[in-house]
Amino acid sequence: MGSDDTQKAFEKWQDTTLKKVLDKSTEREKTFVTESGIPVKRLYTPLDLEHTDYNKDLGFPGEAPYTRGVYPTMYRGRLWTMRNYAGFGTAEDTNRRFRYLLEQGMPGLSVAFDLPTQLGYDSGDPMAEGAVGRVGVAVDTLADMEVIFKDIPLDKVSTSMTINAPATVLLAMYIVVGEKQGIPQEKLTGTTQNDILKDFIARGTYIFPPEPSIRLCLDIIEYCYKHVPKWNTLSITGYHIREAGANAIQELAFTLANAITYIEKARERGLDVDDFAPRLSYSLGCHRDLFEEVAKYRAARRLFAKIIKERFKAKNPKSSLFRTYSGSCGSTLITQQPLNNIVRVTMHALMGILGGHQAIHTSCWDEGYAIPTEDSARISLRTQQILAYENGLTKTIDPLAGSYYVESLTDEIEKRASEYLEKIDRMGGMLKAIENGFVFQEIQESSVQFQREVDSGEKVIVGLNKFTIPEEEDFEEQDIFEADPGVETLQKEKLTKVKAERNGEDVKLALSKLEKAIDSTENLMPCIIEAVKHYVSLGEICQVMRDKWGEFKPTTYI
Amino acid sequence: MQKRKIRVLIAKAGLDGHDRGAKIVARTLKDAGMEVIYTGLRQSVDQVVSAAVQEDVDVVGLSFLSGDHLVLLPKIVQRLKEQGKEDVAILAGGIILKRHIPELEELGVKKVFLPGTPPEEIVRYIEENASRS
Numbered sequence: 229m230g231s232d233d234t235q236k237a238f239e240k241w242q243d244t245t246l247k248k249v250l251d252k253s254t255e256r257e258k259t260f261v262t263e264s265g266i267p268v269k270r271l272y273t274p275l276d277l278e279h280t281d282y283n284k285d286l287g288f289p290g291e292a293p294y295t296r297g298v299y300p301t302m303y304r305g306r307l308w309t310m311r312n313y314a315g316f317g318t319a320e321d322t323n324r325r326f327r328y329l330l331e332q333g334m335p336g337l338s339v340a341f342d343l344p345t346q347l348g349y350d351s352g353d354p355m356a357e358g359a360v361g362r363v364g365v366a367v368d369t370l371a372d373m374e375v376i377f378k379d380i381p382l383d384k385v386s387t388s389m390t391i392n393a394p395a396t397v398l399l400a401m402y403i404v405v406g407e408k409q410g411i412p413q414e415k416l417t418g419t420t421q422n423d424i425l426k427d428f429i430a431r432g433t434y435i436f437p438p439e440p441s442i443r444l445c446l447d448i449i450e451y452c453y454k455h456v457p458k459w460n461t462l463s464i465t466g467y468h469i470r471e472a473g474a475n476a477i478q479e480l481a482f483t484l485a486n487a488i489t490y491i492e493k494a495r496e497r498g499l500d501v502d503d504f505a506p507r508l509s510y511s512l513g514c515h516r517d518l519f520e521e522v523a524k525y526r527a528a529r530r531l532f533a534k535i536i537k538e539r540f541k542a543k544n545p546k547s548s549l550f551r552t553y554s555g556s557c558g559s560t561l562i563t564q565q566p567l568n569n570i571v572r573v574t575m576h577a578l579m580g581i582l583g584g585h586q587a588i589h590t591s592c593w594d595e596g597y598a599i600p601t602e603d604s605a606r607i608s609l610r611t612q613q614i615l616a617y618e619n620g621l622t623k624t625i626d627p628l629a630g631s632y633y634v635e636s637l638t639d640e641i642e643k644r645a646s647e648y649l650e651k652i653d654r655m656g657g658m659l660k661a662i663e664n665g666f667v668f669q670e671i672q673e674s675s676v677q678f679q680r681e682v683d684s685g686e687k688v689i690v691g692l693n694k695f696t697i698p699e700e701e702d703f704e705e706q707d708i709f710e711a712d713p714g715v716e717t718l719q720k721e722k723l724t725k726v727k728a729e730r731n732g733e734d735v736k737l738a739l740s741k742l743e744k745a746i747d748s749t750e751n752l753m754p755c756i757i758e759a760v761k762h763y764v765s766l767g768e769i770c771q772v773m774r775d776k777w778g779e780f781k782p783t784t785y786i
Numbered sequence: 787m788q789k790r791k792i793r794v795l796i797a798k799a800g801l802d803g804h805d806r807g808a809k810i811v812a813r814t815l816k817d818a819g820m821e822v823i824y825t826g827l828r829q830s831v832d833q834v835v836s837a838a839v840q841e842d843v844d845v846v847g848l849s850f851l852s853g854d855h856l857v858l859l860p861k862i863v864q865r866l867k868e869q870g871k872e873d874v875a876i877l878a879g880g881i882i883l884k885r886h887i888p889e890l891e892e893l894g895v896k897k898v899f900l901p902g903t904p905p906e907e908i909v910r911y912i913e914e915n916a917s918r919s
Contacts, residue, residue, distance in 0.1 A: 343801035343852060347828075355830070358857030359801050432803020432827045473806050559806070563901045596901060597883060598853065672809060679810050683904050692902050705883055711853055784805075784826045786796075786812040 234274055246270075263517035264475035266640055272632030280635060285530070289625050291545075292537070294529040295638070296626040297584040298549040303622035308580070309587035310612045311388060311553065315340030315365040316599045317715050318722075319375035322365040326380060328602065334609055336587060337418075338388040339376070340364030341398070346433045348394045348770025351719040361715035363599070364390075368723045369763045373401040374408065382406040387418035388463070388553065388587075393435040395422040396444050397766050400757040403456065419460035419509060419553070422448050425486040425658065426465050428782065429667050430472035435770065438659060440777040442493050444752065449494055449504050451753035460509045462490060463553060470513035471559050473675020476524045477641055479513065481648030482667060484532060485658040488649075491540055492657075501540045505547035509586075513557040514576035522628055523637035525552065525583030531642050535649075554580040556591035565691040566703050569593035570607060577612050581621050582628055588612060598709045668785045726763055734762040739772055746776045792916060793843040797825040797834045799862065800854045807880060807901075808849035814905035815912065831858060835865040838874060845916045847908075850880040855890070863894045875916040879903070 260268040269276075280286070287293055290300030299305065314329060314337075315322045326337055341364040344356035350368045351360045360366050367373060377387075382405065391398045399420050403413045424441040427434045434441065445462060452459040466474075466483035474482065487508070494504055512528065515521055532550040536542045556576040561569040570593045580588040592600035592608045600608070615621055628634045652661045661667050681687040688694045738759035745755045759769055796812040798805050805827060816822040823841050825834060838846050846866070848859065859878060866874055878890060879899040887898045896915070899908055 343803075347801055349801075355801065358854035359852060362853045363802075427803070432805065471804075471806070597881065672813070675806055675810060676813055679814075679905065683906060705885060708883060710883075782826065784809070784824055786809050786816060786822065786824050 231275060231278055238273055238275060262476075262520040262637070263515060264477050264520060266477075266520070266637065266644070268633075272636055274632065276632050276636045280639075285639075286629060286635075292548060293533040294548065294550065295526050296629055298529065298551055298586070302584060302625040303581070304625065307616050307622060308585055309336040309386070310334050310609060310616075311336040311338045311587045311589055312592075312605065312609055313338045313340050313390065313555075313589055314600075314605065316342075316363075316709075317361040317365065317712060318718055319365060319367070319372040321361075321715075322376050323378050323380070325602070325605075326376070329605070329609065330380065330385065332606060332609060333613065336386050336388065337380075338589065339390065341389070341391055342366045343433070345398075345766060346391060346393065348397075348435050348766060348774070350765050350767030351716065351723055353767055357716075360719050362711055366715070366719045367398065367401070367766060368719065369726050369765045370401050370404055370760045371722070371726045371763060373398075373405050377402075377405050377409075381411070382409055383411045383415050388421075388460075389419065390421050392421055392424050392427050392431070392433055393441065393444075394766060394770055395420045396447055396753060396756050397760065397769050399448060399459075400753065400760045403757060404761055413456045415458070416456055417458045419463050420448060421465060421511075422462045423465045423486065425489060425662070426468050426483075428662055428780070429469055429482065429486075430474075430671065431468040434780050434782075436773060436777045437780045438662075440773070441780070442490075445490065446494055446497055446499075447751045447753050449490075449507070450497065450499060450751055452507065453499065453503050457507075459507065460551075461504065461507045463509045463511050464490065465511040467511050467513040467555050467557070469671065470515060471557055472671050473678060474671045475674045475678075476515065476517075476520055477644045478648065478670055478674060480524055480528055480531075480641065481645040481652075482658075483510065483512065484528070484535065484645065485649060485652045485661070487532070488535065488539065489658045491536075495540070501536070501542045502544035502547050505536060505540070505542055506544060506549070509551045509553060511553045511555065514554050514579040514583075515557045516560050516575075518575060518579050518582070519628075519634055519637055520641070521579040522583045523634055523641050525554070525585065526626075526629075526634075526638045527642040527645065528552070529584075530638070531645060552583075552585045553587040553589065554583065554585040555589035558591050558595055561591060561593070561596050562689060562692050563596040564702060565697065566593050566596060568691055569596070570611065573608060574611050574615070577615050578621070581615055584626055594708060597705060599711065601709045665783065665785060668783075672785050723765065727765070730763040735759075735764050735768070738762050738764050739768060742769065742772055743776070746773065791819065791821045792845065792912060793821045793823075793841060794845040794847060794912065795823050795825065795834075795838050795841055795843040796847045796849070797829055797837065798827050798849055799829050799831060799834050799858045800850070800852065801828055802850070802852040802854070803827055804851045805849065807851070808847075811847060811849070811879065811905055811908055814909060818909040818913075820909075820912070831861045831865060834862055835869060835871075838866060838871060839869050843874060845875045845877060845912055847877045847879065850878060850882060853881070855880070855882055856886060859890060859895060860893055867894075875912070877908070877912075879908075 289297035343359045449461045452461045466479040470479040529550040533548045590608045592604040
């Protein structure tokens, strides 16, 4: 049947069958839009895909433009890595939780660090008060990392570390832990998030100003290219941008704009795009609107493949792979009737699977209160396992492809994200767009709009603004994980002990070497590795950097 | 006499970097006609207190999402008192367990707003409880 025939048949349907119903009763809404405000038509038909060129726009998995997936066999060959974020308290606590998760069949670790660690403070620092071991594990020196990975052979697991501003220091510690286990750095696999731009934009755990921050990021890229070839050096992350309030289109556009910035900067340092781009990975959120999210992932792969080829002239096909780690958007979970979050998280995992991610994080139902309990962490992992083994989701590649709706949305999201990228280019690039407030304002406006729609009831959140129950009938908080306030004291004592036992001369020497290296243009990784071997603390290393570079003070927009 | 605009300091104390909620509340209060100052991220106890004093605010709204409220809030309340600011209404919001609320209220925190509170409710509360002419 030709498209003219479809067009005629479609018009006939509208004028007869549909019209009869619409004459009698209206639809639930006047207009329907996606979560991010893209208009949604009543019906999608082949007419919407008339301009699609299958080979060019969709192609085949493992081939450009990768719309259908980055690998030729996808989940038929290997399931995604189930990688749930964990870490709390002391190194001992986290080591226990990690070994538990590994025993339960989780193949990849994802380390959550506490805020002092993420911000380069030792546990004894006044700024660290009240935060030690709270939202993740506290790491002051190599001694803590040794305990976190005790009895976990680093050649058998891959470890993703959510660490940014001081990523060099934590990676250095990981390399040394591996070395002590007898595993050479060439064999280590894992990821450092190392994406400082999204911290400036959304996550807030920056320390230094943009220029030295990017230098540190590139030091990891360059060092690993030479010495840790299997390491994913940088995970360019849209997740936090989404969580800060951006919509799906902004999330994608700003993530790609950040990627462009890193690639440009790395090339300015003299690296060839094909040397480092294959080790870049990406992370996007799983939000509420399943079809929009799946379309976002597909559009992301396609758009990135174009950018890397057209803008950066990459030749290695591996440079074009938009490999992703997706995560449950915690902001879609609520504390009212919280067990319902299990359903929401199931949908997040489903979006991730239908979107073809390489690794998936699922949240725990009780995350709105505190660090998850062991029970809720298991349910979250089981959610992924159920979807992996029970529901027939993994038998064919990119199963939503060819859906008139999903393909149309994929096109639309790509178009809208491209428009943002053009706008950012016209401003002089992402660093300018961050500096001049554009990115912050865009995110803030979307965030305000989301809240308005929730407040007005236009966006329904079940249990929050619809189908609510009285507070006294709701969940009682008794089984919630309560952080141990003793951790802080324990950690401080441990640090004092480590400092007393190490060789003070070695420490001094390592720090002064680092200082000199900072003043030069050399890669700081070797110096930092040397320092952590002598149990120089994270705080001591970051203090040298703070003294040299100062701290970043952003302008905020409300 | 013309009524003085209610002055509010929205603050992020401690190391947490999540301020989507704090900014939403700040914006809503601003849109409701209040004078709103937002401290930005990672403020020490002293920085929050001196901002409250300098800006001569009627209300200090603190956002906590990383579990350090039981350590930082008592200090902020105490330091504000020392500065003669016991009339300032101290409000808190964010990830705070219900079982912590009595302890915080006893301390002098006027009200704790839990996740899911419509921002308009915070506007109403401040208008009814914190306006001075």
